[in-house]
Structure formats: structure tokens, C-alpha cells
Amino acid sequence: MAEPNSVRIVGGGLAGCAAALAALRAGAEPSLFDPSRISRHRVCGEFLSPEVRQSLEGLGVWEVAAACGPALMHRMEVHFGKRICADRLPEPAIGLSRLRLDHLLRDAAVGGGCLYVPERTEPSAGCVLATGRQSAAPSGDRIFGFKTHFSGPARDTVELYFGDRFYVGVNPVEAGITNVCGLAPESLLRGLNFDYDALLGLSPALAERTRPLTRAMAWLTTGPLVYGRTEQPLDLYAAGDAFSFIDPFTGAGMLNALESGRMAGTAAARQDSPAAYRAAVGKRLGRPLFMASLFRKVLEAGVGKLLAPWIPGRWLFSLTRPR
């Protein structure tokens, strides 16, 4: 009988764990390298688009995720000052904290027989590269992400508040917690001494929305953020943010990480060529990645407020999803 292929996975976030689970399913022996503890919060909006359910089912972990009691969202609201675009989501979206999601994925991978190595390592030819987004940023007004959890009345809605040079997402996750997560340029944050509570006050609608809530943890910061595709060696399988980092407001980053991770783990286990893998990922995720970069340019140009009344929320939602 043929020996199982070994698959080396560098990075044990969503893409890396999805790759490990897919490699196990394809009969390979994966090893997962990541020095980071998983029992920590990550800066993330924790909004999972509806297709994530299918992804998690395919990886065999949906039932465990469902047992965590994720929040379900049926509506979306986009606030540009006093202008609000509201719509029903085509299917319910899911709110689940990264603390829970990262944990359950890594537990499932290790429980399924993946070797976990708690070390940082260098990528090599043929490995799955799932090291997340690059951290070096060009000079200029760098963008940072921030996040916290609030307790208090939760809504079954994903809300996006666009202010002058910043935006903040508000959505429920499990256990009645509300995630508040946003992005802003360094110059704006420095002017506020990185006081994110003060930033919420810059938008009257956001201040009003968060008034009945009580902050349940300290604010976390990440960045600087670099959008787009990273140049990677061609002899490996890059997945998740290491393949391409898209603007978080699309809420499709985790779906892309799970999908490309699954495809990378399967391709590496079968020893498909990395070029064939890249072509397959491009086919599946090319359109949402392109649309996300287009919407970012619209936001950067400051014309979102003018276009908002003409762009149906459902349209924006479906264009940033994989086919």
C-alpha cells in the first residue's frame, strides 16, 4: 500500500486548520506549525457569511460550531451619516467569536491526527503557506484595525457605520455578545490617542447605537493593514490572507480563508501542481477578490456616501461572495 503523503502547513489560523482538515480527509499526514496560542482574542469583526456553514460542514466541524450557539443575522444596515441602506440578507449570516472558531478548528485538526508543532518556521517548496496577511506596510497614512466585545441588548443585524475616514462594524456573536470592530488611519487614531471609545463618539449614529452597551473587554489593535495579493514563491500553496487580504468590510475574509485553505490542503495531499491550485482558487475567488478591491477604491475616493442610495445592500453582499 502507498505511504500517505506528508503535508507541511505553515500557519495554524483558519486557512491552515482548514488545510489540515482537508489533507486528513484526503488521506495525507499533515503537520501544522504555529507558535501562537489560540486561547486569545483576535482583531476581527467575527461576521461569517452564510456560505461558511457549507465550508464548515465540508470540513466536518459545523456541528461543533453550531453547539457554540453562534448568533444568526437576518438583516444588514449600512449607515453613511444620516443615510441608511437597510436590506434583508439573502440567507442568515453567522456571528461566532474567533476565540471559539480558531479553537474548534485546531482541536478538530489535532483530534483528527494532525501533528501540531508550536513553532514559527520558514516556508519551503510544496508546503501550504497560511501565515496570514503581510505586516509590512508602505509609508503614508497607515490603516489599523481595532475590536472589542460589548454586553447588552443584541440585534440580529450586521451594521456598518461609515464616518469621515473610518468605519465600524457592529454585529452579534455567541452568548449575547456584540462585536464592535473597525478600521481607521493612523493619523486619525493618533489625534484621539488611540482612544477607540472616543472614536465611536465621532459618529452620532454609532454613539447612539453603543450607548446601551457595556464594554466587556479591552480594545485590541492590529496593523498596519496591507490589502491585496502578496507575491509568494510559485512552488507552494498560498491560502487565506497569505494568498490575498481583502477589505474586512466585505465580511468574506474568513470564508475565503476556509475555502482556499481547504483547496490548498486537498491539492497538497494529492500533490497537484501549485499552478493548477492557483488557477482553481483564482476561478473560485477571483471575482469576490476583484469586487472587494473595487469597493475599497470607491470608499478611498470618498464617494460611498453618494453611491450608497443606488447600490442595493444585497448586491454588494452577493458580488463579494465566491461563485
Ligand SMILES: Cc1cc2nc3c(=O)[nH]c(=O)nc-3n(C[C@H](O)[C@H](O)[C@H](O)COP(=O)(O)OP(=O)(O)OC[C@H]3O[C@@H](n4cnc5c(N)ncnc54)[C@H](O)[C@@H]3O)c2cc1C
Ligand atoms: C480589522 C479586521 C476585521 C475583520 N473582520 C472580518 C469579518 O468580520 N469577517 C471576515 O470574514 N473576515 C474578517 N477579517 C478577515 C479575517 O480575519 C482574515 O481573512 C482571516 O483571519 C484569515 O485567516 P488566515 O488563516 O489566512 O490568517 P490568520 O488568521 O491571520 O492566521 C495566520 C496564522 O499564521 C501564523 N504564522 C504567521 N507566520 C508564521 C510562521 N512563520 N510560522 C508559523 N506560523 C506562522 C500566525 O501565528 C497565525 O496564527 C477581518 C480582518 C481584520 C484585520
